[in-house]
Amino acid sequence: xxxxxxxxxxxxxxxxxxxxxxxxxxxxxxNLQWFHQNPWGQLINLFYIPSGTKQNGRLSATTxxxxxxxxxxxxxxxxxxxxxxxxxxxxxxxxxxxxFGKGTTLSVSS
Amino acid sequence: GAVVSQHPSRVICKSGTSVKIxxxxxxxxxxxxxxxxxxxxxxxxxMATSNEGSKATYEQGVEKDKFLINxxxxxxxxLTVTSAHPEDSSFYICSAQRxxxxxxxxxxxxxxxxxx
Numbered sequence: 001x002x003x004x005x006x007x008x009x010x011x012x013x014x015x016x017x018x019x020x021x022x023x024x025x026x027x028x029x030x031n032l033q034w035f036h037q038n039p040w041g042q043l044i045n046l047f048y049i050p051s052g053t054k055q056n057g058r059l060s061a062t063t064x065x066x067x068x069x070x071x072x073x074x075x076x077x078x079x080x081x082x083x084x085x086x087x088x089x090x091x092x093x094x095x096x097x098x099x100f101g102k103g104t105t106l107s108v109s110s
Numbered sequence: 111g112a113v114v115s116q117h118p119s120r121v122i123c124k125s126g127t128s129v130k131i132x133x134x135x136x137x138x139x140x141x142x143x144x145x146x147x148x149x150x151x152x153x154x155x156x157m158a159t160s161n162e163g164s165k166a167t168y169e170q171g172v173e174k175d176k177f178l179i180n181x182x183x184x185x186x187x188x189l190t191v192t193s194a195h196p197e198d199s200s201f202y203i204c205s206a207q208r209x210x211x212x213x214x215x216x217x218x219x220x221x222x223x224x225x226x
Contacts, residue, residue: 030212041148041201041220048214086153094211097144100153 002027004089006101013077013108021072021104023087030090032063033098034072037084046072046085077108113137114206116218123194123225131189131221133160133204139184140206144215145177148201157202160187194225 003026013019023032034046047054047061049070054061058077063070074081084105088098113136123129133143141162146154158179159167166179176198178190191198203220207213 031214033215035217041203041222043154043203043217043220045214045216088154088215090212091156096142096207096211097156097159098154098205098215099156102153 001091002029002089002099004087004099004101006085006087006104008104009102011104011106013106015077015079015108015110017077017108018073018075019077019106021074021085021087021106023070023072023101025068025070025089028065028068030093032070033088034061034070035086035088036081037086037103039083043086074106077106079108079110082106082108114204114216114218116204116221118221119219120222121224123223125195125225126193128190128192129194129223131191131202131204131223133187133189133206133218135185135206135208138206138208140187140208141184142210143181143187143204143206145179145187145189146203146205148203148220154203158189160189160204191223194223196225199223199225 005024007022031050036044049063051065058075060073084103086103088100115134117132143160145157148154157172160179160181162181168174181187205215205217
């Protein structure tokens with residue numbers, strides 16, 4: 001089955017710093033999502049990004065489907081950005097259930 | 111955006127009892143919903159696919175007699191953990207997609223189950 005790898009596994013930043021999180025996947029996909037899991041466990045949708053680049057405030061994401069990777073950029077990080085960031089792709093071409101990477105745990109200190 | 115609501119958010123139960131978790135799509139109909147499980151410090155793993163009006167599909171290693179899934183309407187799926195054991199303690203979370211396959215998935219708030 002398809003494999004999803006995220007890097008780095010852990011990231012520690014000072015408030016105001018920028019960061020790039022990476023997601024590699026082993027097979028072609030029709031969509032990709034980025035999530036932020038907050039301390040209470042809730043998954044917050046960040047981006048639905050099968051290809052191209054999207055921006056939402058201080059966050060942006062780029063997916064290069066032909067090269068099987070996606071990047072999540074966080075600029076001017078804030079303490080509230082702390083948590084775990086997951087990328088996920090569909091199990092199969094039907095695009096239903098998702099397979100998740102192991103996540104990047106981000107800690108932002110003031 | 112689409113909203114998926116899950117209840118309860120937290121439950122503590124005794125070993126041997128059963129616990130029911132509800133997952134509702136609030137502003138759209140979902141013929142398919144998904145149940146995931148997340149152990150501490152780990153990623154989310156798909157447990158089963160809930161299909162409205164038919165039997166659920168379980169992933170390898172997930173006991174269908176322990177994790178009963180009922181998808182009785184287009185907006186509600188339930189997961190019942192039967193004869194709960196301490197090793198069933200975990201974070202359970204559901205998802206649904208408004209437009210079917212290859213559309214954006216939305217997740218419920220999750221349920222933290224502790225079996226004592």
